[in-house]
Amino acid sequence: MGDAAAGWPGAGTQRLEDLAREAFVPGGVLSRAAEAFRPRSGQTEMAAAVARTIEQGGALVVEAGTGVGKTFSYLVPALLSGERVLLSTATKTLQDQLFARDLPRLADALGLPVRMALLKGRGSYLCTHRLEMARQDANLPDRTAVRTLAKIEEWAQGTRTGDLAEMPGLDERSPVLPFVTSTRENCLGSQCPKFRNCHVNNARREALAADVVVINHHLFFADLAVRESGMAELLPTVRVVIFDEAHQLNETGVQFLGQQAGTGQVLDFTRDMLGAGLQFARGLVDWQQLAAATERAARDLRLVVGRATPGSRLRWTGAAPEGVDERMWGGALEQMERSLAQAAEGLGTVSEIAPDFVRLHERAALLAQRLAAFTREPEPGAVRWVDVSTHLRLVESPLDIAEAVQQKLLKSGATGGEAEAAARRAWVFTSATLGDDARLSWFTEPCGLGDAEVLRVASPFDYPSQAAVYVPRQLPRPNDPAHSGAVAALAQRAAQRIGGRTMVLTTTLRALRAIGEQLQARFQGSAAIEVLVQGQWPKRRLIERFREGAAEGRPGCILVASASFWEGVDVPGEALQLVVIDKLPFPPPGDPLVEARGQRLELQGRSPFNDYFVPEAAVALKQGAGRLIRRESDQGLLVVCDTRLVQMSYGRRLMAALPPMRRLNDETEFDEALGRLGG
Structure with a gap:
């Protein structure tokens, strides 16, 4: 891109911060890029901070509330800088939106010749x-x-x-x-x-030739871990790196910075070996026998774990995961290594016939090597566990990405030319939700960004007039078996009043199933309400149907969802006017990674509950509540079906993390508010 900003009106000797501010003035260049553009002080403030960071180098962390327009806040100074830019998002949805819509529209409005590329895994x-x-x-x-x-x-x-x-x-x-x-x-x-x-190679070539490259966090950390994704050549040539949806950075990073091996990988290898063997070297090796032995070893390892609940994580602090017989576990691991060695031996005899066999031989050796790593002691400061589903996934990971960010990104401790280059590079981390304290320590601490500049930009929405929050006092306690049924009954009654337009967010898959089944049974055959449940359709199709609402004579919708629907789902307008959250979203206390993080805080003399569990719940609650109001004209109600929010001392901290909605004190006020929405 070179000095692209030089071609922009007003460029020349002006500082980048001034150029960025000019773009956001009334009637300025952004009014041509965005329909119904209105100057917002928070958006301009964020753009100015990003511009200063690009000019000076260093790290900037920005929490920009919903409606600030953070995308343009970082894109405008990034494009005007003339620097080579890397943009990373948590979701492919935002990745596609940036590349296909936001970047081209903005580059056109600014009159900048920008070459863009999209790079995925x-x-x-x-x-x-x-x-x-x-x-x-x-x-x-x-x-x-x-x-x-x-x-x-x-x-x-x-x-x-x-x-x-x-x-x-x-x-x-x-x-x-x-x-x-x-x-x-x-x-x-x-x-x-x-x-x-x-x-894949064509996409990488385009990325290496582009001025702005849009990637995702998974790809970024995969490269940081294995130096294979094409980023190894790309990152050194980039001076500005921007992470949007940065709240997912730590959890994404720890997935890639440790070690993993799984029975699913072994079965994939087995399938590929059998396919290639029968296609290129039929009759030269007994492929059926080799595949059967490898497959049996993988399935035997899964059987050793027994009837563990799918989706659970088993602690692994000793020779075998918790509740698993050590002798049987060790024997099953050894058998899997032996079957992979036999497969490698068979593949070695036909390696000259096709390149597929050379790669399969390498895969067999690599899988055996990864499995062997799990027979040794874990790395210091790492936690080990087993993910249980149809398959098993053996995982060892660091507790956070702080060390990797400090050493591999910010180059802490570097000297000479490497230190100078690191000091010039600009890092921007932004999201609508990054913590519940002034330093945004929920995000900055595990990401190794304690010395970064921190900026918090409030949402421009008028929450007291646009939204209200209600905590029903009469509901069963969250751990009561009757709780999910009561949540479903409340959602049913409220959704009937307003003709659907309701999203129910659950904290567990068990609650998702219970609430979804009850609501679908109640509205079965209804011409007025259609109940959509996560998992029954693809996510994209669920959201598209929910956004349609009662348009064109179709029934209104209730969407019951968990996990991935708590964030990144944008349903503006009247299609969504009621968000029901079943419980406060505390991290699962039995999760090995959660436990290990809590134990580390205890060793530091800190409180795991106050310094980890409550901030985690605050950020997740804020994310879920953020589905409700997406535009200045939206109106809606948030219902949190957990009495701890008003009865426990930590409830005040969690309530303070929510947008400043007005409070509804009882069922009568809730019914009146529903009536206003229904009208």
Whole structure:
């Protein structure tokens, strides 16, 4: 991009901060980029702070409340700076929005010739070699998968990018996707017969040639851990790095900065080995026998764990995970290593026939190496556990990303030229929710950003007039078995009053199922209300249907959801006017990572509850409540079905973390407020 800002009216010797402020004045350049643009002091203040950080270098942390317009606050100074910029988001949704809408619109309004690129993880792109292999694969799950594969083949003829998100109607949960995408483990690299036209490599080449590159946090940390994603070449050439949706940075980072091995990876390897063996070297090795032995070893390891609840995490502080027989666990791990060694031996005999066998041999050795690491003591300061689902995932991770950020990003302790380059680089971290204290320590502490400049910009919304919060006093206690039923009954009655327009956010999958089933049973066959439940449709389809609401004579909607729906879901207008939260979103106390973080605080003489559990709940509650008011014209009600919010001393701190909505004191006031919405 060079000195792109030099071509912008008013540029020249002006400081970047002044240029940025000018863009936000009434009738300024932004009025051409955004419909109904209105100057907001908070938006301009944030843009000025970002501009100063870009000019001076260093780290800036900005909590920008809903409605501030933070996207333009960081994009305007970043584009005007003329520097090479890396933008990272937590979700592919925002990644696509920045690349396809916000960046082009803004660059056009500013009159800047900016070359942009979108870079996702390799699992987002079609692998044409694996697509070709999938045609010969007899392991496709069912006829639906065969039909989906045929549609992907047809789409593959015309796509330029290979980005599967661009394919109409493709379910992001489709079981076909692992057959037509590559992973770091199974990619053949330069030995691939389709290497010249590889969509992943094309995307990386475009990124290396671009002025602004849009990536996501998963890709960023995957590279930080393994130096493989193409970022290794890209990051040193970038002087401005901006993380949006930064509240997810720590939890994303710890996934990549430790070690992992899983029975799912072993089964994927087994499937690929059998497919390649039967296609390229049938009869040379007993592929069926090798695959059966490896598959049996993976399934035996899963069976050793027994009937642990799917979705649970098992503590692992000794020789075996909690509740698992040490002798059986050790024996099953050894058997899996042996079966992988036998597979590697068979693959070694045919390695010259096709590059697929060379890569499969490497994968067998790598999987065995990863499993062996879990027979040794964990690294100091790390926590180890087992994720349980249909498969097992063995995990060892640091408690946070602070050390990685300090050493690998900010280059703390660096000397000479490396230190000078690090000092010049600008890091911007922003989100609508980053903590509940002035220093935003919930975010800055685990991310190693204690010395960063911190800015908090309040939302411009008039919350006292736009929204109200109600805590029903008559509900059962949160741990009472009758609680979910009472939440469902309240949501049912309220949604009937306002014709749907209700989102119920749960803190557990058990509550999701209980509340969803009760509401669907109550409204079955109803022409007035349709109940949508997470997991029954793809997320994108659920949100699209919910946004439609009662338009065109369709029923109004209740959406019951958990986890990923607490944030990043934008439903402005009348389609959403009531958010019901079932319980205060404290971290699960039995989670091994949560426990280890609490124990570390105890060793430091601090309170795990006050310094970890309450701030975590405050941030999550603020995220959930943030679904309600998305525009200046929105009106709505928040119901928190947890009496601890008004009965416990920490409730005041949690209530203070919420936007300043007016309080409804009893059921009568709640009914009157519902009546005003229903009218």
